[in-house]
Amino acid sequence: MNAGSLAPLLVLWPSSFGRPWLLLCIVAIPLILAAYLFALSRRNKRGMRFTNTSMLDVVVGRQSQWRRHIAVVFALLTLVLLSVAAAKPTATIQVARERATIVVVMDVSQSMQATDIKPNRLAASQEAAKAFVDKVPAKYNIALVTLSGQPSIIVRPTTDHALLERAIDSLKLADSTAIGDAIEQSLRAIQEGPVGDDKTKAPGAIVLLSDGGNTTGSSATKAAEDAKKQGVPIYTIPYGTPDGYVDLDGERFPVPVDSKLMQQIAQDSGGASYSASSASQLASAYEHIGSKVGYVPGTVEVTNYFVGYGLLFAVLAVLAAISMAVRWP
Numbered sequence: 001m002n003a004g005s006l007a008p009l010l011v012l013w014p015s016s017f018g019r020p021w022l023l024l025c026i027v028a029i030p031l032i033l034a035a036y037l038f039a040l041s042r043r044n045k046r047g048m049r050f051t052n053t054s055m056l057d058v059v060v061g062r063q064s065q066w067r068r069h070i071a072v073v074f075a076l077l078t079l080v081l082l083s084v085a086a087a088k089p090t091a092t093i094q095v096a097r098e099r100a101t102i103v104v105v106m107d108v109s110q111s112m113q114a115t116d117i118k119p120n121r122l123a124a125s126q127e128a129a130k131a132f133v134d135k136v137p138a139k140y141n142i143a144l145v146t147l148s149g150q151p152s153i154i155v156r157p158t159t160d161h162a163l164l165e166r167a168i169d170s171l172k173l174a175d176s177t178a179i180g181d182a183i184e185q186s187l188r189a190i191q192e193g194p195v196g197d198d199k200t201k202a203p204g205a206i207v208l209l210s211d212g213g214n215t216t217g218s219s220a221t222k223a224a225e226d227a228k229k230q231g232v233p234i235y236t237i238p239y240g241t242p243d244g245y246v247d248l249d250g251e252r253f254p255v256p257v258d259s260k261l262m263q264q265i266a267q268d269s270g271g272a273s274y275s276a277s278s279a280s281q282l283a284s285a286y287e288h289i290g291s292k293v294g295y296v297p298g299t300v301e302v303t304n305y306f307v308g309y310g311l312l313f314a315v316l317a318v319l320a321a322i323s324m325a326v327r328w329p
Helices: 020-047 054-060 065-086 121-135 161-169 179-191 220-229 259-269 279-294 303-325
Strands: 089-096 101-107 141-147 152-158 204-210 234-238 245-248 251-254 295-301
Touching: 020 065, 065 303, 101 121, 101 161, 101 179, 121 161, 121 204, 121 279, 141 161, 141 179, 152 161, 152 179, 179 204, 179 220, 179 259, 204 259, 204 279, 220 259, 234 259, 234 279
Parallel strands: 101 141, 101 204, 204 234
Antiparallel strands: 089 295, 141 152, 245 251
16 A cells, blocks of 8 residues: 555556657668668678688678677667657556545454454454554545444544554444445445545545345445445455354354355445455455555656666667677687
């Protein structure tokens, strides 16, 4: 979630050009190459007139063919790169959002006491959620919503991430699971987010962790569709294993993870789903989600990069040309 660098531009080809007509300069490069090959063939034909060139080698020395070819290749690469630079190239990269409101939804239903993930689902999810919050940029607002039979906004959008982590630590188990109602509460929390200088709300996203199974309340898929209409993607983490169980009132109840519902919620909202059946997989899921909610596609001009590489190859071409003029021992 740290601010992205422009390092990926080193390997990205431009996605568009401000002055594309200048790319026509590259057409001259095959012509130059053809002229070079023609000159080589003429030179070889002239060389065949001499039956004994040993004395000529003593006088002028034998020039390395590979150094001459390398100099030409470097020169042509310079022309290509500078032609691209002149066309004012831009590349599409992931750039950090200036601001955002993220709602973290934590499942606190009774099934989260299952110990298929040590020490139990809730404790492991609390640690992973706090690690996620810790990596969110400080200027992002984060809210916390609990998922149970009566979902509620525990922490309203705030940049006080330490407060949010303390709230996560204090979560307690409750009865039932109303996923649809939790999504609706999350949408309300996003609407409470601050307004920017441009008088618009910050982009919102919901990170929903649950072992699935909507047992009460409104439709989860309907709530996901409402989120999509509001431009709020939901990133779901179906958390648990198929073998999870809980013991309640002396009776054992299986609580397998419901990945299908979580995937449907993500799909219907325009988000993504990341399965996690262990603490390490959960940490990885949060990491992937962080890259989704913290960055958006953006364009940046990369002219300077092509100029820099063009100058580098120009220097190499000059060095290769100089090496041809030097008589090596």
